Amino acid sequence: MNLIFDLIIAVCLVGISMRIIFARGHFQAIVLFITYGLFLALAWTRLNSPDIAIAEAAVGAGLTGVLLMDTLGAIKTSEEKKMRIKVPLKLAVMSIVLVIVLGYSALQIPSDFSGLSLTVHNAMPLSGLEYSVTAVLLDFRSYDTWLELGVLLTAVIGVLTVRRRNSLTGSALPAPAEPVGRWIIKILLPFMVIIGGYLLWLGAFAPGGAFQAGVVLAGAGVMLWQAGHPCLAVLSNSSWRLLLCLGFSTFLILAASSLYYADQMLTHPQIKAWILGIEYAATISIAICLISLIQASPNSKLDKVS
Amino acid sequence: MNLFEILSIIFCLCGGFFFLGGTVGLIRFPDTYSRLHALTKADNLGLGFIVLGLIMVSSSMPEIVKLILIWLLALIGSSSACYFIGNHMHQSNKPQSIQDESDF
Known part of the structure; x- marks a missing residue:
């Protein structure tokens, strides 16, 4: 029964990606891409990776969808091209070769291979955390997480540069007279903040953590921005910038300060507060970065007005 | 197999x-x-029945509360989304919608 379910997911994933390639309009392609993200989240759930599933559903299906829709609104031309898209032959051949190589190497993995999970399990006492995924992200491989925060920060700086803006505040309009919009914000916002905090707290011992919590909080921010709620503009420009680089700079301070008492970067004293500090800073930074990316998107309401 | x-x-x-x-x-x-009518009405009922079915076999109280919360949030979300899409349609092509209404 489970095998049938897995096969259906696999077939749907391949089918949807084919349809994305051959989609006639941009809008159709975006909707299919969001669907693809949801199916991918389902696949990760079936692979016992709830962490990636939450991140995929929130980022791949949610926030990327908003970004793509915004971009579509900005580049929309009066007539949609009806022509069939041809897939370049070189690209198709290369993809097929890649699939064969990946498939072959996946078949070469012995069935009782447990990867690095045993190593991680043995090293768990060193981290002072209870959940292995969080321990890997924030302790064993914190270098990767640090650079990921750097990537997000660079993306925001890049978007601001391209859009020739130096300020992210003030891009929200005052709340429009939309009773349903105000009502849904009033109901959903507390829930989103609670769920964000819950995911962050959950990260210490169960699937969840900084990234998922940050994305949920960013979702709340995007909702406020889309509704033109003025509360995001309360943050001054300097505090907005401070929050943008909070996560990255916390890691930087940790990396630099650890050189004083250890001969390796990014080692930390066995205090849970240290890890929690990083996690909270990363969550806030991720949320603010993602909101900034969407606020500075081409179809921003400010551009329409001016 | 028991009743639940x-x-x-x-x-x-x-x-x-x-x-x-x-x-x-x-x-x-x-x-x-x-x-919109088909989508929101049927999905709310469909999700409601599935949540009800899962509550029957769930083991703990927090699980039941979470399931009901999911349904309520989906209700709020889908009905509001329905309003937004409908309102946008109504605003963007008013003559068309009046035409539709007179057809009934």
């Missing part, structure tokens, strides 16, 4: 039926308004 499991299966099948109906409506109905 049988009830759970029945409720989940009911939910699946409503999802199927909603999808058929979404594909077959002629205009945006009736499609």
